[in-house]
Each structure stands twice: as C-alpha cells, then as structure tokens.
Amino acid sequence: MSEPSDRPSRPASKPSERPSWLEIAADDPFGVHNLPYGAFDPGDGSRRLGARIGDRVLDLAALERAGLVEARGTLQAATLNPYMALGRPYWKAVRDRLTELLTDQIFRYRVERLLVPLADVTPGLPFEVGDYVDFYSSQEHATNLGRLFRPGSPPLLPNWKHLPIGYHGRAGTVVVSGTDIVRPNGQRKPPDAPAPTFGPSQRLDIEAEVGFVVGAPSSLGTPLTTKDFYEYEFGVVLHNDRSARELQAWEYQPLGPFLGKSFATSVSAWVVPLDALAQARVPAPEQSPPVLPYLADERTGYDIRIEVVWNGTVVSRPPFSGLYWTPAQQLAHLTANGASVRPGDLYASGTVSGAKRAEVGSFIELTWGGAEPVTLADGRTRTFLEDGDTVTLTATAPGLDGTVVGFGEVVGRIQPPRR
Amino acid sequence: MSEPSDRPSRPASKPSERPSWLEIAADDPFGVHNLPYGAFDPGDGSRRLGARIGDRVLDLAALERAGLVEARGTLQAATLNPYMALGRPYWKAVRDRLTELLTDQIFRYRVERLLVPLADVTPGLPFEVGDYVDFYSSQEHATNLGRLFRPGSPPLLPNWKHLPIGYHGRAGTVVVSGTDIVRPNGQRKPPDAPAPTFGPSQRLDIEAEVGFVVGAPSSLGTPLTTKDFYEYEFGVVLHNDRSARELQAWEYQPLGPFLGKSFATSVSAWVVPLDALAQARVPAPEQSPPVLPYLADERTGYDIRIEVVWNGTVVSRPPFSGLYWTPAQQLAHLTANGASVRPGDLYASGTVSGAKRAEVGSFIELTWGGAEPVTLADGRTRTFLEDGDTVTLTATAPGLDGTVVGFGEVVGRIQPPRR
Numbered sequence: 001m002s003e004p005s006d007r008p009s010r011p012a013s014k015p016s017e018r019p020s021w022l023e024i025a026a027d028d029p030f031g032v033h034n035l036p037y038g039a040f041d042p043g044d045g046s047r048r049l050g051a052r053i054g055d056r057v058l059d060l061a062a063l064e065r066a067g068l069v070e071a072r073g074t075l076q077a078a079t080l081n082p083y084m085a086l087g088r089p090y091w092k093a094v095r096d097r098l099t100e101l102l103t104d105q106i107f108r109y110r111v112e113r114l115l116v117p118l119a120d121v122t123p124g125l126p127f128e129v130g131d132y133v134d135f136y137s138s139q140e141h142a143t144n145l146g147r148l149f150r151p152g153s154p155p156l157l158p159n160w161k162h163l164p165i166g167y168h169g170r171a172g173t174v175v176v177s178g179t180d181i182v183r184p185n186g187q188r189k190p191p192d193a194p195a196p197t198f199g200p201s202q203r204l205d206i207e208a209e210v211g212f213v214v215g216a217p218s219s220l221g222t223p224l225t226t227k228d229f230y231e232y233e234f235g236v237v238l239h240n241d242r243s244a245r246e247l248q249a250w251e252y253q254p255l256g257p258f259l260g261k262s263f264a265t266s267v268s269a270w271v272v273p274l275d276a277l278a279q280a281r282v283p284a285p286e287q288s289p290p291v292l293p294y295l296a297d298e299r300t301g302y303d304i305r306i307e308v309v310w311n312g313t314v315v316s317r318p319p320f321s322g323l324y325w326t327p328a329q330q331l332a333h334l335t336a337n338g339a340s341v342r343p344g345d346l347y348a349s350g351t352v353s354g355a356k357r358a359e360v361g362s363f364i365e366l367t368w369g370g371a372e373p374v375t376l377a378d379g380r381t382r383t384f385l386e387d388g389d390t391v392t393l394t395a396t397a398p399g400l401d402g403t404v405v406g407f408g409e410v411v412g413r414i415q416p417p418r419r
Numbered sequence: 420m421s422e423p424s425d426r427p428s429r430p431a432s433k434p435s436e437r438p439s440w441l442e443i444a445a446d447d448p449f450g451v452h453n454l455p456y457g458a459f460d461p462g463d464g465s466r467r468l469g470a471r472i473g474d475r476v477l478d479l480a481a482l483e484r485a486g487l488v489e490a491r492g493t494l495q496a497a498t499l500n501p502y503m504a505l506g507r508p509y510w511k512a513v514r515d516r517l518t519e520l521l522t523d524q525i526f527r528y529r530v531e532r533l534l535v536p537l538a539d540v541t542p543g544l545p546f547e548v549g550d551y552v553d554f555y556s557s558q559e560h561a562t563n564l565g566r567l568f569r570p571g572s573p574p575l576l577p578n579w580k581h582l583p584i585g586y587h588g589r590a591g592t593v594v595v596s597g598t599d600i601v602r603p604n605g606q607r608k609p610p611d612a613p614a615p616t617f618g619p620s621q622r623l624d625i626e627a628e629v630g631f632v633v634g635a636p637s638s639l640g641t642p643l644t645t646k647d648f649y650e651y652e653f654g655v656v657l658h659n660d661r662s663a664r665e666l667q668a669w670e671y672q673p674l675g676p677f678l679g680k681s682f683a684t685s686v687s688a689w690v691v692p693l694d695a696l697a698q699a700r701v702p703a704p705e706q707s708p709p710v711l712p713y714l715a716d717e718r719t720g721y722d723i724r725i726e727v728v729w730n731g732t733v734v735s736r737p738p739f740s741g742l743y744w745t746p747a748q749q750l751a752h753l754t755a756n757g758a759s760v761r762p763g764d765l766y767a768s769g770t771v772s773g774a775k776r777a778e779v780g781s782f783i784e785l786t787w788g789g790a791e792p793v794t795l796a797d798g799r800t801r802t803f804l805e806d807g808d809t810v811t812l813t814a815t816a817p818g819l820d821g822t823v824v825g826f827g828e829v830v831g832r833i834q835p836p837r838r
Contacts, residue, residue, distance in 0.1 A: 131591045136674060149673070157672050162615050163606050167674040168587040168681070172550045172761045173639060182640035184756035187582050187711065196581050198711045198755075220592060220683070221601035222837050244756065253576050254568070255555060255586040256675020262587070263756040264639070292606065292617045336617075337603035337663065337682040338836070342591050417757070418641050 021108040024054040029406025032102050033399045035095065036270035036408065037080055037235065040121040047078040047124050051098055052270050052408070056115040058098070063114055068107070069097050080127040080271065084215035084234045085343040091215065091234065095275055123178070123269030123408070126237075127213060129171040130342040132265070133334055134209075134241055134350060136165040137325035141353035144365045149249060161289060164325035164333050166347070169241070170262035174346065176269050177238075181412045183387065184263040186247035200417045201244035203370065204385040207351040208306050208318050208361035208393050211239035212327045213271055214345035221338040226297035229328035232341065235271040238306070238393050238407045239348045242266065245364050245384070267346075268393075268408035276405050277302055280397035284326045294336055297328045302397060304407075306352055308361065309392040313376040318352035318361040320395075389414045440527040443473040448825025451521050452818045454514065455689035455827065456499055456654065459540040466497040466543050470517055471689050471827070475534040477517070482533055487526070488516050499546040499690065503634035503653045504762040510634065510653065514694055542688030542827070544595040545656075546632060549761040551593060551684070552753055553628075553660055553769060554585040556744035560772035563784045568668060580708060583744040583752050585766070588660070589681035593765065595688050596657075600831045602806065603682040605666035619836045620663035622789065623804040626770040627725050627737050627780035627812050630658035631746045632690055633764035640757040645716035648747035651760065654690040657725070657812050657826045658767045661685065664783050664803070686765070687812075687827035695824050696721055699816035703745045713755055716747045721816060723826075725771055727780065728811040732795040737771035737780040739814075808833045 024031050035051045042048065042059075050057035064075040071094050074083035083090070101107045136142055139156070142165075146155025159165065183204055189196035215234030218224055224232060241261060248260025284301035304320035330347055351361040360366050363384055367373055370383040385391070392411040399405040443450050454470045461467065461478075469476035483494040490513050493502035502509070520526045555561055558575070561584075565574025578584065602623055608615035634653025637643055643651060660680060667679025703720035723739035749766055770780040779785050782803055786792055789802040804810070811830040818824040 131589050133677075146673075159608070159615075159669055159672065162608070163670060165670070165674055166677055168589055168677070170550050170587055170758055171590070172764065173758050175639070182757045185642065185713075186756050189578075189581070195708070196578075196711065198713055201756075220594070221834075223604065247756065250578055251582060251584070252673065252675070253578065254565075254671065254675070255584055256671070256673070258552075258585055258587070259753070259756040259758070262753075262758045289614070292615065294604075294617055334678070334681075337605050337620075337666065337678040338601045339589055339592050339678070339681045345591065415640075 020103045021105050022053065022102055027404060028054050029396055029404045030054050031403055032099055033403045034272065034276050034405050035098055036272045036276070038126045038270045039079055039124045041124055042116065042121055049075050049077065049080065049083070050116070052118065053102060053115070055118045057118055057121055058111070059114045059116055063111070066110065066114070068101060068110060069094060081343045084127065084213070085217060087216045088231055091273065092275065095273060123176060125174070125176040126269060126271050127344045129174045129346050130214070130344040132169045132171040132174060133166050133347040134169045135325065135330050135347060136350040137323040137330070138351060138353045138361070139324045140355055141351040141361065141365065144353060144360070148364060148369045161287070162291065163295070164330050166330070166334065167256045169265060173262055174265045174267060177266055177408060177410045177412065179264070179266065179412055180415045181242060181264050181266070182415050183417050184244050184247065184259070185417050186244055186259050188246035188250045196250060201247055202384065203245035203364070204414065205243045205245050205363045206308070206385070206391050207241035207243055208308050208316070209239040209241055209348040209350060209352060210304055210320050211237040211267055211346050211348040213237060214341045215343055217343055218335060218341045220340040223338060224331055224335040224341070226295065226328040226332045229331050230274065232331065233274050233327065235273045236277065237271055238268040238395050238410045240266040240391070240393055240410045240412070241348060241351070243362070266410050266412050268410050270408035272405060272407055276399065277397055279399055280304065280405065282321050285322060285324055287324065294332060295329050297326055299326065300328065301326060304395050304397045306361070306393060306395045309394070310382065311376050311378065311389055315374055316358055316360055316366060318359050319354045320349065320352050322354055323349055323352065385414050387414050387416045439522045440524050441472065441521055446823060447473050448815055448823045449473050450822055451518055452822045453691065453695050453824050454517055455691045455695070457545045457689045458498055458543045460543055461535065461540055468494050468496065468499065468502070469535070471537065472521060472534070474537045476537055476540055477530070478533045478535055482530070485529065485533070487520060487529060488513055500762045503546065503632070504636060506635045507650055510692065511694065514692060542595060542597070544593070545688060545690050546763045548590040548593045548765050549633070549763040551588045551590040552585050552766040553588045554583050554744065554749050554766060555769040556583055556742040556749070557770060557772045558743045559774055560770040560780065560784065563772060563779070567783060567788045580706070581710065582714070583749050585749070585753065586675045588684060592681055593684045593686060596685055596827060596829045596831065598683070598685065598831055599834045600661060600683050600685070601834050602836050603663050603666065603678070604836050605663055605678050607665035607669045615669060620666055621803065622664035622783070623833065624662045624664050624782045625727070625804070625810050626660035626662055627727050627735070628658040628660055628767040628769060628771055629723055629739050630656040630686055630765050630767040632656060633760045634762055636761050637754060637759045639759040642757060643750055643754040643760070645714070645747040645751045648750050649693065651750065652693050652746065654692045655696065656690055657687040657814050657829045659685040659810070659812055659829045659831070660767060660770070662781070685829045685831050687829050689827035691824060691826055695818065696816055698818055699723065699824065701740050704741060704743055706743065713751060714748050716745055718745065719747065720745060723814050723816045725780070725812060725814045728813070729801065730795050730797065730808055734793055735777055735779055735785060737778050738773045739768065739771050741773055742768055742771065804833050806833050806835050
C-alpha cells in the first residue's frame, strides 16, 4: 500500500518489529490481531465504516479521506459491500496497513484522533445482505431435530451425509445485534387438534450459529470449488437464527421452513476477517461415507467456542469445531449448480450443537422439546423464550501468538406482538 | 401532477376526451391502457428506466429531466426500486401523467422525440430483487407434484388448504428474459441407486408462474393485511421458476428446494402496473374449509392467460384465474409473523396449472414425470429440456374498454454446463 506523494516516503514498517502505541491488554479479544469491520452511527444518524480495536472504533471513512489508507473510496460507503467487492488482495493490503497504522508510533498522532469510543456510537448492520442461506451442518443438531420433529422415523435423512442440506432464508429481516425481537404470530396445529389456530408463538427459540460473509462476486453459470473459499470469503459473524418451533412444525412440509424462521435473524455488528482466524483452524471431522469429488476439501474447521447466555445465565457452550460440513464445502455446494454469489451474501452454519446437552445451540434441544425446563440463576425456569427475555451469544477463537479473537455479541430482547 | 412554472399553465386534460396522437392499433396489447415499466440499455452500456408503448419505449429518465413528469428524481435511477418506494400516490400520479402525455396532442412534439424503438434497446432486469418467495398456490399443481414426488401418499399435505405454502428462493439468480440458461450440475440419487452421483441435470424443467413485485416498504414487526395488497403491490411480471427435478427430489427433505431451483429464475423485462389489470379482476375460487381470519380476503383473482411455447410449439395454456390462494392472501401470510417487505421484493404464484393436461405449467406434469413424451411441431419428442431448447412464456389479460393487456415474454435458451 503506497503512501500519498505529498508525505515523506518511508520504508515499509513491519508491525512485529515495533511496540504498539495502543494501550490494549494482551488478552483483549479485540486487539490488533483481530480488527473486525463494522458500520456505526456516530450519533448524527449517518452510517460509516469502522474497525473495532479494544473499546474503540477506528473511523475508516476518515482514515481513507486523510490518505492514510487506500481502498478506491469504498471505505466512504455506508456498508461493507463495495469494499468487500474489491476482493482478497485489497482485503489483505488494507488489513496490513491498518496493523501498521495502529502499531507504528510514527502514525500515532494522525490515527489516534480518528479513534472513537465504542460507547459513543451505535453499531448498525455492517453489510447489506444479498442472499441468506442457512445450512444444517451439525450432525448432533440434525439428529436431535429429526427425533423431535419426526418421532418414530430415522432422525437423519438419507441425503444428510451426502450433501450439506440448506435452504434460503429471508435476507430483508436480518437485523443487527441489539435490535428488539417482536414475538411472531402464526399458524400452528398440534397433531391432535382438529384445525389450526393463529396467535403469538409459544415456542420461540434461538439457534446459535456462525455466519460466513461472501466478499467477492462470482459469475452466474460457473461453480466455485472448495479451494475458492479463501478467495471469496470475507469474514465471519455470530448468528442467531430465531425460530418459532410450532409454526415451523406445521408449515415445513413439503417446501421447508418459511414463517417459522423469517421474522428476524440477528447477527453480530462486527465482521471478523477470515485472516484473523488463521490460528483458529483445526481439522474438521472425517466424513464417512466419502463425499462426491466436488465436495472434497482439506477438512479445515475453526475452533470457535460459543456461549449462550439466557437472562444472564450461561446455559450452553456450543463448539463450532465439531461440525460435519465445512464452510468451504458449503460454498462449493451452493454454487455447484452454477448459482452465483454476490458481495454481502450470507450463509450460516446451521445450529451449532455438540454431543452433550450443555453444548446444544437451541432451546428445543436444551429442554428437549419443552419437556425438561432449565432453571436460570434467578431461580426461574424456562422452556422457550418469554417476553422480556434476553439471550446473548458470544464467542472466542484462538488468535495470533496466544491471543484470543473475540466476536461481537448477538443480543436481542423479546417484545410482545404488535397486532 | 403540477407542471413546472416556466411553462404555460393548462387545465388538467382527461385522456378519454382526446384522441391519441400515437399510431397504435386498438388491439395492441401494449397500448396506452398498459404502459408497463422496465429498464433498458440504450446501446451504451448504461441502464435507464422506460415505459413500453407499442413497439417503442418512452425514456422516463429524459422525460423527468425535461420537466414533463415529476417523481422526485427516482426516474433517473437504473432500477425501478427508488420509484417503487415512493408508494401508490406517486404510482397513480405518474401513470395518469404518462397517459396524458401520450394522448394529448399538445405534448406530441416534446414527447415523441423521447420514444425509442424497442428494437434498438436491450431490456435489463427492471428492479433489484430484494427477497424472492415462491408460493405453491395451484391445487392442481400441488396435487400433481405430490403424486409424482410422494407416490402412495396423499398428494395434498394436511396444511395445504390452511395456509399458502411457500419458501424463499435465490434473489441473486433472478435473470431477465433473454438470458441464456446454463444447465445445472447437481447431485441426484434414484431410490434404487446405492449412492448419489453428480452431473448435468437430465430433468430440467420450467414452471410457468406470475410474479408480484412489492413497491412500498413495510415495518419489521408489523404484519400487513389482505386489504393492504393494493397499497403495497406495484406490479406483475411473468415468471419462469426453472427447476432441476432430480436434484430437487434428492435434496428437498427436510428443508425444502435449494439447488434444484436456485440456478436461474427468469422474469419478463416489463412490469405491468397493477392499475393496468383493474379489468382483469375475476372472482377467485371459494375456499373450503374456511381460512383463518388473517387470511380472509375479497377473493379477487386475475384473468391472466399464459401460453407455454416449446421450440415454437404451443404446448400448454395455464389459466392463472383458477389459483386457490390469491396474491393478497400471500402478502398477508408472508408478513403475518412480522416479517417486513422491501421495494423489489418478488413473490411468485407457484406453477400455474389448470385441471387439464393442456393447462399445466411444468413439463414434469405435461409428460407425467417423463413417462409420456410430447411431440413438437418439428416432429421431435421431448420429456424435459434439451440443450439448445427455447421455451417462451407469454400472457394476456383483459384491459380497459375491450383492450388486451400484454405481458413481456419470458424466454431463455438452454446451454450446456461450463464445468
């Protein structure tokens, strides 16, 4: 990344050779090793791009206008989409440059004034969502849901180990963390009821997931391969695919989930760059039977550890690393028929559930369909979400040199229906 | 709609009192009674909005710049989305004004120069698709597909008559008429095969549908009612939901269609305003059992008659008027859980099939799963689409004073896979 010509030319500095001028604890999950991207309202109703560093936000729009970083003007946009569309060479150059600016003392005077306290801004949705796809990659979750939704049948359907099952969700109702969630109304019919009824969902649930944000566009008619993952994938968000279980159970045959899922999907406000997760790579589970060649991959998973907090009580710790299908396989599968991807496309892992009850990513699993309530720290019991409840998802992953990479939280409070 | 002040003030003219200065046959399906909207490339790679009139296109961007129509600058955009977002009062005022400009002699000199021959331009996708939902509203189609996909089970599932079944499709692969269709690759497994295989779809199909384009946005958390339909709905397109049947059959349990549908969906280049279809309203079929109150509506269907032309041979004439679920019910249903709509959201009827074999909207029905080939005018037989095949959908509906409202065609040629 070159410097504008009106400033003295300097040899490129290497961050690791210099002490950081930032006062950030070594164990801060939002240190220079992370630098997630977001879009924030500085307080005037506008929306601008920023990078989170500790408890501050670096104003990327101002940084680019000052000539300190160059991304073809895309950092002036209100969403990450134009920047993401530039592709990996730009993502790498900008990330390297941000690291340099935040660690080299020579830049301190000019950069420090562009840091805004996180507490003074309101994070918005960091990108405009193109298409949203939700996968179903946890064998434990698919088995649990199969048992609960289709009792008496084999829980895992014959196709599950041959392809990453997924479906398109509603992109227009993806909301940023902090957005209140209005309890959905809908139709439901218990198997023994004579007719369906309509009303507020009584089985309102969460699904703790990891979302993958596509950066670079592909061409219609040309599939991507599992090897294209690093070229096209920009970053990662935490993801809560909110679900109304009795609506879903009544509507989902034969065309899949619709209103049981489309009322709100919450994502974290900060997109963790894929490059910040290089140290979090772990081997993904081996697959048996072997997959078809177009799905063969290097079996790279990510050691992302999620926490699910219900009204202040940690109720589960879903481990992302155990998922059967990798995000590289998901990208190859969703484009195998020639479907194209766009900057801002979002595809999520599906509910992350481990083998133990304390590792499941949904309350329908945690309370086994509502039959086994949980008791929270305040002594109250819960099966599904009640009005006023708040669920917070957080996550961490191993970072560079023993650091920890933090994800922005995903939080939302349940409100009663409006009609 | 007021005139700019630098031109002489005139009393508002009423179109019906004046002869049209346009030389258009009374039976032209694209007369002044229709005026569908589109976006066209004038030949320089740019994209501008236009209204089709006969075999010409009125350049709406130039018209607004000339001060002849006023829509807050939205007619300067490359897509209809900003204009649609203005809402019905603007849609009505602009439509009235276009009618006035095209019928009152006084405007002839200034307007005629803004008409471009249709043959000189390339129509593009008229709007940026927000969310795309595909419904399943033909009882005949749902019954036929149930028989073909689930032989031995009741073809119509228990929920079908209680709610308009639908699912989200891929918005990013909606393409305009004329776009070549690359045959999709994919996984399939016949029931008696030991394992799935991957390759070009051998059961490539069409689905003849009518698409509804949402114009005005709604608020997240606030459902719309069936009465809100006229307020939010901007117009109508013809729609071909291309389908790869053996991919769909293998993947669709339990989360619905995914790659069997997501490779390409073709829409017509011209959006027929809902206001042009006032004379096409017909009573929709009565529903039994009665629907829940949130789905109760005035039972308004539209007498839209589709023709399916396969390599030049008319193979079917699906009648839209017989659909069980109306577009007003679909809009109320898809927002019943509080999901919001955006300008550019597209929801389609699902395959339009009548009771007779000559009225079905898909080839899997026309050839009964491929078991009963059809013979085209060139003497060749077909079951599903072959490379080089072209299918054209056209449609008409009754218009004002005995006229006919035409829809733009939906056409696409099948190309072999690229990989």
